[in-house]
Amino acid sequence: MTAGAGARPVVLRVAEVTRRFGDLLANDAITFDLHQGEVVALLGENGAGKTTLMNILFGHYTADAGTVEVFGRPLPPGQPRAALEAGVGMVHQHFTLAENLTVLENIVLGTESLWRPLARQAAARARVERLSRDFGLAVHPDARVGALSVGERQRVEILKALYRDARILILDEPTAVLTPQEAEALFATLRAMVAQGLSVIFISHKMHEVLAISNRVLVLRHGRLVGERATAETGAQELARLMVGADIALPEPRAHSPGAVLLRLSGVKTEPRGRTAGLRGLDLALRAGQITGLAGVSGNGQAALAAVIAGLDAPVEGTLEIAGQVPAAWSPRAAIHAGIGRIPEDRHAEGTIADFTLTENAMLERMAEPPFARAGLIDWAAARRFAERVIADYDVRCPGPDAPIRLLSGGNMQKLILGRALEFGPRIILANQPVRGLDIGAVAYVQRRLIAARDAGAAILLISEDLDEIQAMSDVIHVISEGRLSPPFARGEKTAHELGQWMAGHGFEGADAA
């Protein structure tokens, strides 16, 4: 217990909260207190039950057992409205904003009686402007939310809670989508809120952030509260051990000498699509035996670049060369034949078909060619053998090759995709967010496999929003911002802060002048 925290009044008391999803015990008799003016970090791996617990606090889910008290009064279960009225505000990991509405509309939604004949626009606007000033949350009230950056959207979410006089703010993985600078600004806002007597629950799986912002840390593992520490009296190692239950070291790739250029993009331009930037004359070379990291805030052209390399999109201008040659036609099939292995960004939307079996998903990329198809017919025995091999070699925990893939956890689904891509010995690997949402054991596994592929001579493009991951894994780093690419930086050449500057668009030719 830190000095002082115990003396302050308890604002939130969670007692014996339990929740099951089918066979999964997501929360197992969790009990803790939150005091006024403190930041409590809730640390745990993906799937440890953090988000479930917060959704119970906020009334999105009901608990099977246990109680929640806010300011000494029990909170009726399953009613977000009751939580809001009791002074609990929540910033969800996936923002709950309506993109086609303005910032102001999103904030005032549900705060006025529905039967008022006219909304009170002016008063609401003044209040929002005052809150933005007081807490350093700059955002234009009349902007359409769809046009805002991720950092700005998060500010809107926080403003939503403050506008409703929240005294307890729950933030679910708030920094996952921010640049290091934006995260700093968020921490400044949180400190200002705590100084005014608000209390914050900060959910994260990033150790250094938890250590930087919290007074107290609660660690969840497999739905159970396994540890509670005062931040001042603990360290990253102890917390990591509590979180994982064992020591798991992430792999650290050794330096490796790169070989020939296997894929080269020269002056590639594409059209912007919806909210995501197109590429604006981009040069990139992927070398054999090298991991090229692509850092950047999502929506800055990563999707466009991945689409070009995967053959989903052809450049409007510029050329793409595979091993020094411009391919005659460029399509997903041509990309697969050119030896490009793909780990798509969204394993649910692009990587797999949920209701297909593991066997069907494993052969999906090559379903019309040998060894999976002969004379226009599918060779199910061969497909099944392949799936069994991937399941065994890549440690995919599953009911069997005939089970639908939607039954698998994210980590196991990703292992199947990884195996499917690596099994044919790709020369070039497009790894788009390969470890997002995986638990640390699976992260270590996927990263070890990628490093092994690199050491075997593959050229790897690693796209990630997690700067720590990029810095740990990459031999060379590019930053992408608004469809432009930074020069290559060698491992360790730039600090996270400097890369953050580039991510925010500084340093590009002509950008600073604008």
Add this chain to the structure above:
Amino acid sequence: MMEILDILVSATFWTAVIRIMSPLLFATMGELICERAGVLNLGIEGIMVVGAFAGWMAVYSGLGLWPGVAVAMLSGMAFGLLHSTLTVPFGLSQHVVGLGVTLLATAATYFTYRLALPQVSSPPRIQPFTEWPVPVLSEIPVIGPAVFSQTPLTYLAYAVAALTAWVLYRTPLGLALRAAGENPAAVEAQGLSVVALRMGAVILGSGLMAVGGAFLTMSAFNSFFFEMVNGRGWICIALVVFGAWRPGKAALGALLFAAFDALQIRLQQTGLGQHVPYQVFLMLPYALSILALVVMSRRAEVPAALMVPFNKGAR
């Protein structure tokens, strides 16, 4: 060409345009309210049939005209309740439920008609709404007789369109409805009930569709026929898309379609009609609507959560 110009400047032409537009205006606003809240209501065609029958039957049974309109609206709302119960809390496919409601409502209407009037060969007539020229305004040349010398039900249609726009864009209720169609999770997170908002929108919208149907039997004509709605409901769905889900633009679309429809009837009677089969004229408003739809809906902003069921606490 001169003949067309003659038609376009005549007051009787525009009077007909407004008369054709009125039922479309009710039903389009009804559909628009449903869709802005995130529910596609394909029950519209059948609900219009129900409204046409219920209003007419109520008046034929001795009720007054306005109570007849209320009966039509309530019967539409009953089918809206059915539709929204299946699509909102149960989250069933909005396409399947909508078409089912249309089939059920149409069949139930014809069945009830046969039960109520087993022995008639031609349906009985009622005394419909009569024109009520608005003082002063109806004396404006061309516009006056067309816009302000209609039945009170047409004036109600204007009011419904204006009120829909007001509620959607100026009131907290409208904001909540629009948000339910954009991102129901945001509505839920702000402590409002998505189920109540969406069901309310579908029930109210269905009531308006039924009034649109009732206009046909109680204002445009004075009796009820099978096939009388004749695809108007489907046109209203297209008009909502045409209007990019905005009441003003959708109303403009209704006016445009009504103008094409009125024009084709008159073109059949001109010299042109002797050379061209009349089916071509009948087709004209629909062909032009499709063309307009293609042009207009290129960059329309569809409510992001349209047709997406919302399951609270799903995972």
